[in-house]
Amino acid sequence: MLSTIPGPEDLFLFHEGSLYHSYRVLGAQVMKQGDVRGVRFAVWAPHALEVRVIGDFNGWDGTEYSMRKISTSGVWSLFVPGIDEGGLYKYEIVTRYGEVIRKADPYAFQSELKPGTASRIAALEGYQWHDDDWQHSKSAKPAYNRPMNIYEVHMGTWKKKPDGEYYTYRELADELVDYVVDMGYTHIELLPLAEHPYDRSWGYQATGYYSVTSRFGTPKDFMYFVDRCHQAGIAVILDWVPGHFVKDAHGLRQFDGEPLYEYNDPRLAEKPEWGTLSFDFSKPEVISFLISNALFWMDMYHIDGLRVDAVASLLYLNFGKPELHWTKNEHGGDENTDAINFIKKLNQTVFAHYPDALMMAEDSTDWPQVTAPVHDGGLGFNYKWNMGWMNDMLRYMETDPYFRSGSHNLLTFSFMYAFSENYVLPLSHDEVVHGKKSLLNKMPGDYWRKFANLRVLYGYMMNHPGKKLLFMGGEFGQFDEWKDLEDLDWEILEYDSHRSMHQYVRDLNRLYLQEKSLWELDHQPEGFAWIDPHDSGQSIVTFMRKSADPDDFLVILCNFTPQTFNTYRIGVPFAGVYQECFNSDLPAYGGSGLINRGKLKTEAFSWHSQPFSLQIVVPPLATIVLRPVQIGRKASSTKKTRGDRVDA
Known part of the structure; x- marks a missing residue:
């Protein structure tokens, strides 16, 4: 049998705990030694007296396929010529107590279909990837600021x-x-x-x-x-x-x-x-x-x-x-x-x-x-x-x-x-x-x-x-x-x-x-603000989510009871016009159909520690989301109206 071995630097790093691509060194590597194509097997088994490679290529008889111990800390290696991808194999290990056990390869790239338990020789190179655009896009913006x-x-x-x-x-x-x-x-x-x-x-x-x-x-x-x-x-x-x-x-x-x-x-x-x-x-x-x-x-x-x-x-x-x-x-x-x-x-x-x-x-x-x-x-x-x-x-x-x-x-x-x-x-x-x-x-x-x-x-x-x-x-x-x-x-x-x-x-x-x-400032306190966390009597919470743009925010209300509130008042930070952009109570979702239709205009009535407020319908067991559509710099008209932004 011809043999080829992992290099001394690989072995040093492996036994040091720093061989971070050890799968390229151990396991079954389809390769050439000189002009001979075959598979190099390498396994860590420091307590073994002997290790043999067995598989369908040798009739599961490892008599002539003993591996050589190449490090004092127990890495064994063997190059087997003339075999290639697809074959099944295991390691036959003679323990220091004389018992013979058969083990799948810890570094195998493929396994026999259950209930079989053998490893399968596989080469992972050669797939033509088409995800370059994806790989480039990942580095464009951190995950923290993405949905x-x-x-x-x-x-x-x-x-x-x-x-x-x-x-x-x-x-x-x-x-x-x-x-x-x-x-x-x-x-x-x-x-x-x-x-x-x-x-x-x-x-x-x-x-x-x-x-x-x-x-x-x-x-x-x-x-x-x-x-x-x-x-x-x-x-x-x-x-x-x-x-x-x-x-x-x-x-x-x-x-x-x-x-x-x-x-x-x-x-x-x-x-x-x-x-x-x-x-x-x-x-x-x-x-x-x-x-x-x-x-x-x-x-x-x-x-x-x-x-x-x-x-x-x-x-x-x-x-x-x-x-x-x-x-x-x-x-x-x-x-x-x-x-x-x-x-x-x-x-x-x-x-x-x-x-x-x-x-x-x-x-x-x-x-x-x-x-x-x-x-x-x-x-x-x-x-x-x-x-x-x-x-x-x-x-x-x-x-x-x-x-x-x-x-x-x-x-x-x-x-x-x-x-x-x-x-x-x-x-x-x-x-x-x-x-x-x-x-x-x-x-x-x-x-x-x-x-x-x-x-x-x-x-x-x-x-x-x-x-x-x-x-x-x-x-x-x-x-x-x-x-x-x-x-x-x-x-x-x-x-x-x-x-x-x-x-x-x-x-x-x-x-x-x-x-x-809902995601740009997910991990920063600036992306969230309470409007009212205290309405325990009615099991309602109201809060805001914000993006990096100070004019871009949502008002969210969740009602966790089956009770309907036809005139529920919530505080908002800016005067203007708001609109319901999402309602879980829509009939299309199986809800009862209580919806806040059209434009919701603020009142100069302080509520929930906010300078302005809205009066809305709150459907039962529902989440509603309101979006400002006319405040301050986002007003559709240049004429100053009640919808102009007012800083508290």
């Missing part, structure tokens, strides 16, 4: 074929992408696509971190999907799971016969809440593996960002563990200092390579400065899911409207910290599974009120500071919770209420896209 309305998708259950088969990446590239564009979303977030053995793990318990799941096609098919998204102006975010991995025998668990990717101490390694294992963040080679993986999805698949799953379980040693298994760090605390250092290094490295990347933390804790730069003492993410807002709002919305006045703080508390981090407001898959009910079915009341409650929730969310995320099915009011082995209940769009909800979300998304005041 971000994310549609969260599980590819296996968004839609299935009549025979129950999956849509492929290429089929979804047309059907799903066109749908997302039509609905007015700006981003798609995909539940994890790393190869995983069990459908119902949704991808969160992976065996192949570098292997895009073969359920829906090949690596280049997925490249086509991302390319098509970018050509349509849609960014792609991938859920990424560095917190834990599955225990399946062919995966990372005790990879060379002993704990390797996981901690040696089972109290640290075990994740009893999920039945998985934690990565050992104290090992430099694990850091090289994980940070390289984050970059890999951006390098090879042009992914625009990562939503990092379960950050709380990274930050704290004892998260989700019974007290019997608790441990302490070297300072006597609960923080996982190795994992925290990993998070900071991860974000610094990603932004060094991709300054416009999205790095989003799904973090349920109150850890400070999650979205602050590392050099300012932060964790270095640029976005954080606002789990507090989500929990408070769902608790509030599940309360009968007649009793919501006693829980008014759940509605308003999020504004106390809305600008402490760069937030995404998530209504995600986690809220609609395992007996939690769908969003629609969480809403109290009869059939009409359930839909009206959901409309006002969505209206409040879209006008609240922060970027937005909604899980698939929520846009048409799926009645059942997410059935993770079946597709969405598209057939209910034949019913008026669901079809009207679908139209409502489409129009609400388009309002969001059109109004700079």
